[in-house]
Amino acid sequence: xxxxxxxxxxxxxxxxxxxxxxxxxxxxxxxxxxxxxxxxxxxxxxxxxxxxxxxxxxxxxxxxxxxxxxxxxxxxxxxxxxxxxxxxxxxxxxxxxxxxxxxxxxxxxxxxxxxxxxxxxxxxxxxxxxxxxxxxxxxxxxxxxxxxxxxxxxxxxxxxxxxxxxxx
Amino acid sequence: xxxxxxxxxxxxxxxxxxxxxxxxxxxxxxxxxxxxxxxxxxxxxxxxxxxxxxxxxxxxxxxxxxxxxxxxxxxxxxxxxxxxxxxxxxxxxxxxxxxxxxxxxxxxxxxxxxxxxxxxxxxxxxxxxxxxxxxxxxxxxxxxxxxxxxxxxxxxxxxxxxxxxxxxxxxxxxxxxxxxxxxxxxxxxxxxxxxxxxxxxxxxxxxxxxxxxxxxxxxxxxxxxxxxxxxxxxxxxxxxxxxxxxxxxxxxxxxxxxxxxxxxxxxxxxxxxxxxxxxxxxxxxxxxxxxxxxxxxxxxxxxxxxxxxxxxxxx
Numbered sequence: 001x002x003x004x005x006x007x008x009x010x011x012x013x014x015x016x017x018x019x020x021x022x023x024x025x026x027x028x029x030x031x032x033x034x035x036x037x038x039x040x041x042x043x044x045x046x047x048x049x050x051x052x053x054x055x056x057x058x059x060x061x062x063x064x065x066x067x068x069x070x071x072x073x074x075x076x077x078x079x080x081x082x083x084x085x086x087x088x089x090x091x092x093x094x095x096x097x098x099x100x101x102x103x104x105x106x107x108x109x110x111x112x113x114x115x116x117x118x119x120x121x122x123x124x125x126x127x128x129x130x131x132x133x134x135x136x137x138x139x140x141x142x143x144x145x146x147x148x149x150x151x152x153x154x155x156x157x158x159x160x161x162x163x164x165x166x167x168x
Numbered sequence: 169x170x171x172x173x174x175x176x177x178x179x180x181x182x183x184x185x186x187x188x189x190x191x192x193x194x195x196x197x198x199x200x201x202x203x204x205x206x207x208x209x210x211x212x213x214x215x216x217x218x219x220x221x222x223x224x225x226x227x228x229x230x231x232x233x234x235x236x237x238x239x240x241x242x243x244x245x246x247x248x249x250x251x252x253x254x255x256x257x258x259x260x261x262x263x264x265x266x267x268x269x270x271x272x273x274x275x276x277x278x279x280x281x282x283x284x285x286x287x288x289x290x291x292x293x294x295x296x297x298x299x300x301x302x303x304x305x306x307x308x309x310x311x312x313x314x315x316x317x318x319x320x321x322x323x324x325x326x327x328x329x330x331x332x333x334x335x336x337x338x339x340x341x342x343x344x345x346x347x348x349x350x351x352x353x354x355x356x357x358x359x360x361x362x363x364x365x366x367x368x369x370x371x372x373x374x375x376x377x378x379x380x381x382x383x384x385x386x387x388x389x390x391x392x393x394x395x396x397x398x399x400x401x402x403x404x405x406x407x408x409x410x411x412x413x414x415x416x417x418x419x420x421x422x423x424x425x426x427x428x429x430x431x432x433x434x435x436x437x438x439x440x441x442x443x444x445x446x447x448x449x450x451x452x453x454x455x456x457x458x459x460x461x462x463x464x465x466x467x468x469x470x471x472x473x474x475x476x477x478x479x480x481x482x483x
């Protein structure tokens with residue numbers, strides 16, 4: 001099936017078996033291997049990308065469902081020469097060990113800051129009608145869909161707080 | 169994943185017509201549950217009708233003072249809706265208790281209602297499961313049954329419905345609107361959508377072939393407090409062991425039965441002046457344990473009593 005997806009700002013047209021997930025389209029067809037395949041069942045978050053600004057698990061979506069959508073992967077957030085503030089914060093805070101989950105963590109964290117800014121509640125939000133404060137508890141709850149086998153969680157929380165300050 | 173053909177529905181009428189006429193057709197919305205099950209070849213549709221972009225994603229005020237929630241509204245959008253947060257907080261609390269942000273961004277209101285059980289035997293294709301393979305038996309009866317149903321189960325199936333959102337919607341007395349392939353629109357109480365397993369656990373709802381959920385309608389919020397409480401093995405992003413939604417005088421239980429469970433006995437007891445503890449005891453008088461899930465009866469009793477008391481503001 002012909003499918004056109006704008007990936008990191010460039011329109012890409014692919015002819016795909018309908019079974020192709022968005023993750024496989026990115027990795028195997030567009031050679032954007034930053035997004036990782038961990039569990040392939042939406043449980044680990046390593047495949048997290050932004051679709052029209054929202055974070056999703058790319059492994060649990062068919063590429064053909066995204067005809068006309070705008071997808072941002074880790075490759076589209078920053079470059080080695082010009083890192084995204086969240087990428088820099090993960091380096092500064094040493095927020096990874098093996099690095100496999102990191103592209104998903106960073107995409108998820110970038111979206112998280114937008115969701116908090118928009119006032120979307122989480123399970124950790126006490127006052128559902130007020131503003132959302134970026135507490136450690138909120139960050140941990142909102143990052144619960146991204147698993148880190150090396151357990152860099154304290155540093156990931158620190159990196160997200162650092163990036164929030166840098167972006168503010 | 170088995171091969172299938174794919175189409176994007178033009179409008180709801182075309183979607184239901186195609187679903188009724190095409191062999192092995194299934195609706196696809198967010199896909200977070202269906203695609204997962206297709207990878208495991210538990211779900212094997214021959215044709216997918218993508219309804220995710222149908223214009224059914226709005227949340228609108230009703231003339232009665234309630235809300236009409238389009239079936240394609242995402243879990244995230246619904247939980248974040250200012251009217252839901254202020255008037256139906258139990259619904260926001262329930263939604264954000266389920267899944268992860270990534271899943272909630274994709275999952276829809278209609279799809280959440282129709283998600284399948286997380287029973288280990290439904291997922292393990294090497295084991296018997298009457299829901300996945302009718303007539304093969306129930307592996308959970310003598311197996312991993314710690315999180316099995318305590319209410320309304322049968323010897324054919326002790327699986328539970330995993331939704332958080334649906335528990336709050338049942339407590340809020342929500343109604344469902346659907347479109348059938350013959351063009352008929354109908355609406356009925358959400359608590360009548362799902363079936364108990366009986367002898368046919370593979371049939372989970374009263375929807376007919378090709379019928380599409382188009383909206384969920386909330387009546388005006390009830391008088392009194394609203395609370396959603398959930399207990400699970402991890403603090404976040406884990407399936408529930410038991411949950412309870414309280415909205416005024418109404419109580420619903422989650423993860424304890426094949427459907428979101430309206431606690432009618434507890435409600436009647438509360439209306440008669442019973443304590444929260446006595447009300448939950450009345451509800452759970454018909455509960456039964458299978459193997460290792462007996463603790464869920466105690467857990468649900470205490471969780472329900474605490475939530476009822478919290479909603480009343482007495483604790």
